[in-house]
Amino acid sequence: xxxxxxxxxxxxxxxxxxxxxxxxxxxxxxxxxxxxxxxxxxxxxxxxxxxxxxxxxxxxxxxxxxxxxxxxxxxxxxxxxxxxxxxxxxxxxxxxxxxxxxxxxxxxxxxxxxxxxxxxxxxxxxxxxxxxxxxxxxxxxxxxxxxxxxxxxxxx
Numbered sequence: 367x368x369x370x371x372x373x374x375x376x377x378x379x380x381x382x383x384x385x386x387x388x389x390x391x392x393x394x395x396x397x398x399x400x401x402x403x404x405x406x407x408x409x410x411x412x413x414x415x416x417x418x419x420x421x422x423x424x425x426x427x428x429x430x431x432x433x434x435x436x437x438x439x440x441x442x443x444x445x446x447x448x449x450x451x452x453x454x455x456x457x458x459x460x461x462x463x464x465x466x467x468x469x470x471x472x473x474x475x476x477x478x479x480x481x482x483x484x485x486x487x488x489x490x491x492x493x494x495x496x497x498x499x500x501x502x503x504x505x506x507x508x509x510x511x512x513x514x515x516x517x518x519x520x521x522x
Contacts (some may be wrong), residue, residue, distance in 0.1 A: 367422040373415050380411035380485045383497045387478050390501045394508055396471045397458050406454070406475055407482040410447050414486025417443035444483055451479040474504065 384407030388400035420440035455472030484493035
């Protein structure tokens with residue numbers, strides 16, 4: 367099982383990743399910003415750490431390999447993160463007659479939760495690469511959308 371220091375480092379990394387993604391959303395003026403995405407990333411990391419620690423908590427040391435081999439139920443904690451985050455994202459999506467608002471923000475929450483799981487699993491480098499890629503995509507695609515809207519106004 368991991369030490370407290372290792373768990374705290376993971377939590378700090380998750381908070382930093384949530385902060386980075388949240389800054390992009392905050393600058394874009396979106397509903398879910400810094401605080402929300404920090405909590406999503408940190409919460410996913412915490413649940414993942416708990417899932418990994420469960421065999422060590424519920425079983426004597428000599429039975430841990432057998433518990434892990436015969437019972438993957440503790441991994442359902444990780445699977446249920448995606449389900450739970452789906453409910454959070456659904457609360458952000460608003461449909462009007464003409465548009466659907468909040469889909470990108472909901473997807474960003476979902477992706478941030480996945481990155482939190484990566485951190486909890488110890489896949490920190492991939493989590494950081496994923497974070498940079500997602501923030502870059504969010505930023506670049508917003509710039510493209512803004513330039514398309516400007517071009518449409520010029521045509522009209």
